[in-house]
Amino acid sequence: MNRNFSENVPAELAATVRSALLRLARHEDELAAAEAARVPYWEPHPPSVLGHRTAAQALRAEADTLLAA
Numbered sequence: 001m002n003r004n005f006s007e008n009v010p011a012e013l014a015a016t017v018r019s020a021l022l023r024l025a026r027h028e029d030e031l032a033a034a035e036a037a038r039v040p041y042w043e044p045h046p047p048s049v050l051g052h053r054t055a056a057q058a059l060r061a062e063a064d065t066l067l068a069a
Contacts, residue, residue, distance in 0.1 A: 014066045021063040028056035 009017075019026050032052035 005043040018066040020064045021059045025059035025063065028052045028059065032056070046059070 029052070032049045035052065036049050039045055
């Protein structure tokens, strides 16, 4: 995320955006879990599971930058 954004926004807006990012991250985690649950344990997960988990991790990282602001 643009560092200038997190440095120049009111605290209330930063908290709202952070909350939305965390909500999106939880949704990505839920999608990954649902997709992984449909695959038998002896088979590898589809690449989309890793994609959802990576997206969730990136969203949480961006949310953390707003926390530091």
